[in-house]
Amino acid sequence: MRQTKAVEIGVGLFVAAGLIALFVMAIKMSNFSSFDNGAGYDVTARFDNIGGLKERSPVSMAGVKVGQVSSIALDSQTYEAVVTLTINSQYAALPLDTSASIFTAGLLGEQYIALEPGGEETYLANGSELQLTQSALVLEQLIGQFLFNAGGDDE
Amino acid sequence: MNTWIQQLGQAGIRFFQRVGRAFLFLIKVLMSVPASLLRFNLLVQQLYYVGVLSMLIIVVSGLFVGMVLGLQGYNTLVDFGAEESLSVMVALSLVRELGPVVAGLLFAGRAGSALTAEIGLMKSTEQLSGMEMMAVDPVSRVIAPRFLAGLISMPLLAAMFSAVGVLGGYFVGVGLLGLDDGAFWSQLQSKVDFQGDILNGVIKSIVFGLVISWIALFEGYDTVPTSEGVGRATTRTVVHSALAILGLDFILTALMFDE
Amino acid sequence: MTAGIEYKNREQPERSLVKVRQMTFRRGSRTIFDEIDLDIPVGKVTAIMGPSGTGKTTLLRLIGGQLRPDSGTIHVDGDNVSELSRRSLFKLRKRMGMLFQSGALLTDLSVFDNVAFPLREHTDLPETIIHHLVLMKLNSVGLRGAYRLMPNELSGGMARRVALARTIALDPMMIMYDEPFAGQDPISMGVLVKLIKLLNATLDMTSIVVSHDIHETTSIADYIYILSEGKVVGFGTPQEIEESESAQVQQFMQGLADGPVPFHYPAPDFKTELFGLGG
Numbered sequence A: 001m002r003q004t005k006a007v008e009i010g011v012g013l014f015v016a017a018g019l020i021a022l023f024v025m026a027i028k029m030s031n032f033s034s035f036d037n038g039a040g041y042d043v044t045a046r047f048d049n050i051g052g053l054k055e056r057s058p059v060s061m062a063g064v065k066v067g068q069v070s071s072i073a074l075d076s077q078t079y080e081a082v083v084t085l086t087i088n089s090q091y092a093a094l095p096l097d098t099s100a101s102i103f104t105a106g107l108l109g110e111q112y113i114a115l116e117p118g119g120e121e122t123y124l125a126n127g128s129e130l131q132l133t134q135s136a137l138v139l140e141q142l143i144g145q146f147l148f149n150a151g152g153d154d155e
Numbered sequence B: 001m002n003t004w005i006q007q008l009g010q011a012g013i014r015f016f017q018r019v020g021r022a023f024l025f026l027i028k029v030l031m032s033v034p035a036s037l038l039r040f041n042l043l044v045q046q047l048y049y050v051g052v053l054s055m056l057i058i059v060v061s062g063l064f065v066g067m068v069l070g071l072q073g074y075n076t077l078v079d080f081g082a083e084e085s086l087s088v089m090v091a092l093s094l095v096r097e098l099g100p101v102v103a104g105l106l107f108a109g110r111a112g113s114a115l116t117a118e119i120g121l122m123k124s125t126e127q128l129s130g131m132e133m134m135a136v137d138p139v140s141r142v143i144a145p146r147f148l149a150g151l152i153s154m155p156l157l158a159a160m161f162s163a164v165g166v167l168g169g170y171f172v173g174v175g176l177l178g179l180d181d182g183a184f185w186s187q188l189q190s191k192v193d194f195q196g197d198i199l200n201g202v203i204k205s206i207v208f209g210l211v212i213s214w215i216a217l218f219e220g221y222d223t224v225p226t227s228e229g230v231g232r233a234t235t236r237t238v239v240h241s242a243l244a245i246l247g248l249d250f251i252l253t254a255l256m257f258d259e
Numbered sequence C: 001m002t003a004g005i006e007y008k009n010r011e012q013p014e015r016s017l018v019k020v021r022q023m024t025f026r027r028g029s030r031t032i033f034d035e036i037d038l039d040i041p042v043g044k045v046t047a048i049m050g051p052s053g054t055g056k057t058t059l060l061r062l063i064g065g066q067l068r069p070d071s072g073t074i075h076v077d078g079d080n081v082s083e084l085s086r087r088s089l090f091k092l093r094k095r096m097g098m099l100f101q102s103g104a105l106l107t108d109l110s111v112f113d114n115v116a117f118p119l120r121e122h123t124d125l126p127e128t129i130i131h132h133l134v135l136m137k138l139n140s141v142g143l144r145g146a147y148r149l150m151p152n153e154l155s156g157g158m159a160r161r162v163a164l165a166r167t168i169a170l171d172p173m174m175i176m177y178d179e180p181f182a183g184q185d186p187i188s189m190g191v192l193v194k195l196i197k198l199l200n201a202t203l204d205m206t207s208i209v210v211s212h213d214i215h216e217t218t219s220i221a222d223y224i225y226i227l228s229e230g231k232v233v234g235f236g237t238p239q240e241i242e243e244s245e246s247a248q249v250q251q252f253m254q255g256l257a258d259g260p261v262p263f264h265y266p267a268p269d270f271k272t273e274l275f276g277l278g279g
Helices: A005-028 A139-154 B002-038 B040-080 B083-124 B127-133 B138-176 B181-191 B194-221 B227-256 C002-009 C056-063 C086-093 C111-122 C127-140 C156-167 C186-202 C214-220 C238-242 C247-254 C270-278
Strands: A040-047 A058-061 A064-075 A080-088 A099-104 A111-116 A132-134 C016-027 C030-041 C045-049 C071-076 C096-099 C174-178 C206-211 C223-228 C231-236
Touching (some): A005 B040, A005 B138, A005 B181, A005 B194, A040 A064, A040 A099, A058 A080, B002 B138, B002 B194, B040 B083, B040 B138, B083 B127, B083 B138, B083 B181, B083 B227, B138 B181, B138 B194, B194 B227, C016 C056, C016 C206, C030 C045, C030 C056, C030 C071, C030 C206, C030 C223, C030 C231, C045 C056, C045 C186, C056 C071, C056 C174, C056 C206, C096 C156, C111 C156, C127 C156, C156 C186, C186 C206, C186 C214, C206 C214, C223 C238, C223 C247, C231 C238, C231 C247, C238 C247
Parallel strands (some): A058 A111, A099 A132, C045 C206, C045 C223, C096 C174, C174 C206
Antiparallel strands (some): A040 A080, A058 A064, A099 A111, C016 C071, C223 C231
16 A cells, blocks of 8 residues: 555654644643543531522532532422532542532632531441531622611611 | 426436435445555555645644634733633634634645545546456555545644644744733643543544545545546535535534534 | 347347346436347447437446436346336446446546555555556556556546556456446557457456447447337347348448438428418
């Protein structure tokens, strides 16, 4: 076959460049490096209101991302939101009385769950439920409350 | 009165016959693909024609698209004080949409039309028929390696397009507009999801690669064996591929990013 | 029609490699062949002649199994071509070569690789043996010196000779030549005439030559079939054909402008068309 070295080298470079591009995208441009699917444990938390929380929203502790929201459901008995958090297995030693709060990154940013460690000696395991939760602050409610209070002060 | 109904019927029959031939052709090609994997030399050669020769236009276009996205995105985002999200905007537009779609359109124009012209010419000069008389199946000897090369090249090219595009956005955002270098990359790593964004983009580009190769090779194989017929088939390849890419992109986006 | 009867009563001394019986082939509403019978004797050069558009090339494609007859049978070396599975058809085709009018060389391969193509596709011979075989085949068509050239650097006659070398690469039992002399200058025509004759004799092959070049064809053919309007109108040795009394055969052999094949395309009477339109 008329297959010169140049063709083979060209194809080699082409395939290498394509794979490098994929690799760079995975490592440099996405959460792939902090992404270890399956290698984590699930805990649940109940909230009165989750605001704009979504699946795959980050879960962080002291500002460090430790996991993500894996599912959100409504408990039709108590009308509470049941949020399942997947915590990376490297953070296995979280106290059982850890509390979860829904915060907003910046004024209009996306919502995330912040974990606050408690003091218990026993640790969270797969299937544990976080007892202490704080719901999302809904901006409209806050403004409404503020206006109501302000009106009350005037009288 | 009767004539235009008859013409409509004829056109419809011709259309469906063609669609049927196209699907039979695809099945035949897919069945020959495993055998052509063994003929590694042929595949390498076609990867050269289909992939390597399309690389330059893809990389250059990717760079410029990324740079333009950087400039335009900055002008919009700076009004909301959200210019640190520039990298996310550039990367998500590229990885999810522009990478697969624009690379696909360029690929159809560069490699797809060349494939149609080549196969059409082989048909009109009796090379395919001659091969058949030499007891060599042209589908497995000629078509399948080209199909496979298109299928492999397209995701690689789309990945290059997106990666180089983000680099273009980086040059503009960090180099020209003075954004913070660390924030640029850390924003990407926290906001771009590997599975949801990057893998879905790759899946899109594989689908586009399959459809472009299919259309290009079928148009060549089914061409009217005259120089006029080959010319028309080449044009049809580019038009049909472009339409298929844009239509499929909508469907795939709706399926993948519906949250 | 009389010719057909005349042929059926003939006794066939040689074994036939190709037997066509009662074969009908239509393209759309046009009948290309109307229940024709044809025999290609083994080891001989048989020419199939006739005016343009009688489907001579189509006949070769039918024999090669690229087209299927609408009715009737075509047997090649005992096998019914239209009933063979794809695998056995390919097996049969390895033993028959076809030389296309254009040569049908693969344009992205060199002359050497073109001739090596069937060997590489169908055999596991080591590269050195392929090299020797290819040069042998190229030598037999006189183009050993051109093995490095690409097809687009060849003249039409050379391309056809390379294609011939490729066709004989697998030593087929039969070669079908599709218009081998069309559009050739006298010298390359002479070369091709010589090659067809030589190959047929030295390689012990059967040849079918489709052509309408009367002079060249009669000089090499052992037997000639003349087709016209979907029928066999004449069969015999070149001499028998030249002495034939059939008007159709004589018109073709002598190149008369008018005869059983009319000069005018079928049309209504000229007078009525001219004056009828005015009235």
